[in-house]
Amino acid sequence: MEIVQGIHQIKVPIPGGTLDHVNAYILQSDKGNVLIDTGFDTPEAFAALRDGLKLSSLGFKDITHIIITHIHPDHYGMTAKLKQMTGATVAFSETEERLLESRYQNPESLLAETRGLLQSNGVPEEYLPGLVEVAMPLREFVGVVPADTKLKGGEKISIGSLELRVILTPGHSPGHICLYEPKRKFLFSGDHVLPDITSHVGFHPQSGENPLGDFLAALEALTQLDINLAFPGHGSVFSGIRLRINELLYHHQERERAIVIAAEDEMKTAYQIASEILWMPTGEPMPFSKLSNFDKRLAVLETLAHLKYLMSKGKAQKFTKDGLDLYWTGE
Numbered sequence: 077m078e079i080v081q082g083i084h085q086i087k088v089p090i091p092g093g094t095l096d097h098v099n100a101y102i103l104q105s106d107k108g109n110v111l112i113d114t115g116f117d118t119p120e121a122f123a124a125l126r127d128g129l130k131l132s133s134l135g136f137k138d139i140t141h142i143i144i145t146h147i148h149p150d151h152y153g154m155t156a157k158l159k160q161m162t163g164a165t166v167a168f169s170e171t172e173e174r175l176l177e178s179r180y181q182n183p184e185s186l187l188a189e190t191r192g193l194l195q196s197n198g199v200p201e202e203y204l205p206g207l208v209e210v211a212m213p214l215r216e217f218v219g220v221v222p223a224d225t226k227l228k229g230g231e232k233i234s235i236g237s238l239e240l241r242v243i244l245t246p247g248h249s250p251g252h253i254c255l256y257e258p259k260r261k262f263l264f265s266g267d268h269v270l271p272d273i274t275s276h277v278g279f280h281p282q283s284g285e286n287p288l289g290d291f292l293a294a295l296e297a298l299t300q301l302d303i304n305l306a307f308p309g310h311g312s313v314f315s316g317i318r319l320r321i322n323e324l325l326y327h328h329q330e331r332e333r334a335i336v337i338a339a340e341d342e343m344k345t346a347y348q349i350a351s352e353i354l355w356m357p358t359g360e361p362m363p364f365s366k367l368s369n370f371d372k373r374l375a376v377l378e379t380l381a382h383l384k385y386l387m388s389k390g391k392a393q394k395f396t397k398d399g400l401d402l403y404w405t406g407e
C-alpha cells in the first residue's frame with residue numbers, strides 16, 4: 077500500500093510470538109527502488125511481500141537496493157532469498173554483519189556463553205535449557221547473506237533523486253541503524269522507536285558493554301533531528317516522535333526505579349530482581365512468573381542491561397559470590 081507518495085508499506089506476517097507483523101517499506105526513485113527490511117523467510121511472509129508489491133504495481137525485479145535496519149530474524153530473515161531473486165545490493169551495518177556467523181551459522185559458542193551468562197546471573201538450573209534454547213527455532217526462518225555495503229553510520233545513500241542518511245542507533249541491536257530522508261524529513265526507525273511497544277534492550281554476549289546507555293544516548297540524539305513522520309519496524313506510521321521518545325525515556329526511568337528499589341536493601345542476582353518486578357510483554361503489567369520462556373529470558377537480560385547502565389553511572393555495584401553475580405543499589 078502506498079502510504080505517502082513513493083513510499084509503500086507491506087505488513088509481513090511473523091510466525092507465532094506476540095508481534096503479528098513486521099513492516100517492509102519500498103521507497104521508489106527515478107533510478108531504482110529500495111526495500112527496507114524483509115520479514116522472516118517463510119512462505120506466508122514471501123506471499124505477503126509478493127502480493128504487496130503487486131498491489132503497488134511492482135515486482136521483485138524492481139527492487140534494486142535492500143537495506144536492513146538490524147539482523148534480527150523478523151527484519152533480516154528473507155534477505156538472502158530476495159537478493160537471489162532481485163539481484164539487488166544489500167546494505168546493513170558492519171557491526172551486525174560480524175554477528176551473523178555466531179548467531180545463525182555456528183551458534184554453539186554463543187549458546188554456551190548465553191548459558192554461562194544466565195547461570196551466573198541466577199537463573200535456576202531447571203529453567204536454564206528452556207531459557208538458553210528458546211530463540212534457536214527462529215534460525216530456521218533466516219537465510220544468511222553478507223552485506224555488499226557495510227555501513228558504519230553517517231553515510232549518505234543516493235539513488236537517483238532519493239537520499240537516505242544512515243544514523244547508527246545501537247541498543248536494541250548493537251549495529252541497529254535508522255534511515256533519514258531529509259527532503260520530507262522522514263525517519264525509518266526500525267525497532268529503535270516503535271509507536272505501541274517498547275523495544276527490548278538487553279545485555280547479552282552480542283550486545284556490547286552498556287546497551288541501555290547506548291540506546292538512551294541514541295534516543296536523545298534523535299531529538300536533534302527534524303522529523304515529520306516516523307516509519308517504524310512494527311505498528312503504524314506516526315508523527316510526534318519527540319513525544320514518543322519522551323515516553324520511552326520515562327518508561328526506562330520507571331523500570332530503573334523498580335530495579336533500584338528491588339536491590340537497595342540486599343544484594344540480589346539479576347534473575348531475583350527480574351522476578352520481583354512487573355513486565356509488560358503485551359502492554360499490560362504482568363508478573364515474571366506468568367511470562368513465556370522467551371519473555372523471561374528477555375526480562376533477565378533487560379534487568380542486566382539496567383544494572384550495567386546503573387553501574388556506568390556509579391549507582392550500582394557488582395559482587396561475585398559462589399559463582400553468582402550479585403548487584404546492590406544501596407548507598
Ligand SMILES: [Zn+2]
Pocket residue numbers: 098148150151267309310
Ligand atoms: Zn523487530
